[in-house]
Amino acid sequence: MSSIHILLVEDDALMRRSLTFSLEQAGYRVNTAASAEDGLALAQRDPPDLILLDIGLPGMDGLEALSHFQAHRSTPVIFLTARRRELDQALGLELGADDYITKPFDLEVLLARLKTVLRRSQRSVDLPALPTRLTLGDLEIDPSAHTVAVGGRPLDLPPREFDLLYTLASEAGHVLSVHDLLARVWGAEYQDQPQVVYVHMRWLREKLEEDPHRPRRIVTVRSVGYKLEQQEA
Numbered sequence: 001m002s003s004i005h006i007l008l009v010e011d012d013a014l015m016r017r018s019l020t021f022s023l024e025q026a027g028y029r030v031n032t033a034a035s036a037e038d039g040l041a042l043a044q045r046d047p048p049d050l051i052l053l054d055i056g057l058p059g060m061d062g063l064e065a066l067s068h069f070q071a072h073r074s075t076p077v078i079f080l081t082a083r084r085r086e087l088d089q090a091l092g093l094e095l096g097a098d099d100y101i102t103k104p105f106d107l108e109v110l111l112a113r114l115k116t117v118l119r120r121s122q123r124s125v126d127l128p129a130l131p132t133r134l135t136l137g138d139l140e141i142d143p144s145a146h147t148v149a150v151g152g153r154p155l156d157l158p159p160r161e162f163d164l165l166y167t168l169a170s171e172a173g174h175v176l177s178v179h180d181l182l183a184r185v186w187g188a189e190y191q192d193q194p195q196v197v198y199v200h201m202r203w204l205r206e207k208l209e210e211d212p213h214r215p216r217r218i219v220t221v222r223s224v225g226y227k228l229e230q231q232e233a
Helices: 013-025 036-045 062-072 085-095 107-121 159-170 178-186 195-208
Strands: 005-009 029-033 050-054 077-081 099-102 134-136 139-142 147-150 153-155 218-221 225-228
Touching: 005 013, 005 036, 013 029, 029 036, 036 050, 036 062, 036 159, 036 178, 050 062, 050 107, 062 077, 077 107, 099 107, 134 159, 139 159, 159 178, 159 195, 159 225, 178 195, 178 225, 195 218
Parallel strands: 005 029, 005 050, 050 077, 077 099
Antiparallel strands: 134 139, 139 147, 147 153, 218 225
16 A cells, blocks of 8 residues: 555545545545645645645635645645636646646546656655644644653544644634534545544543543634633643
């Protein structure tokens, strides 16, 4: 199985599911997002080796998103576009995209383009850029070592709980909705499954809070979402 990680940012749910299945069958590890904003959050937490980026996204479109992706990391990007190729190519080249493929496209063509761009980028997937280490009062999170400590006490968190905590901590003091957490931690395919957030939040609080029934660190903001409050060391 390949260790190459692809981030697919595509708002069409049917195409997203189809492409994810095909890419995973081809041996890639795939994360998905339905918007550029969610894709940027995913890329910050789990840096991809290549981004498949739809141009016609809701909110921030792919052309605008490209510059934000490149500001954090020089990850190769292939645009997926249904627009007139000449216009997109001119704009994309100016911004620095690596390749383009127009919809509808043949899967074998896409897979060939992926291999070409990855080879041309000459990046080592064994040495990815690492997300930022976070220290918030008595809470320390190190993504490179996948460790968490509270007041110097190490916590053993499984991957999904770790990702959930890191996502909350990266925006400490700000409320994240259940939709935001699903998109950033689980991916776009979980957008209709809020129960996974509730279950993992309960498990995380049991390990992180002195009293899980009266949480002080991960606070529920009724009808809005959750936020992480910094506790002093």
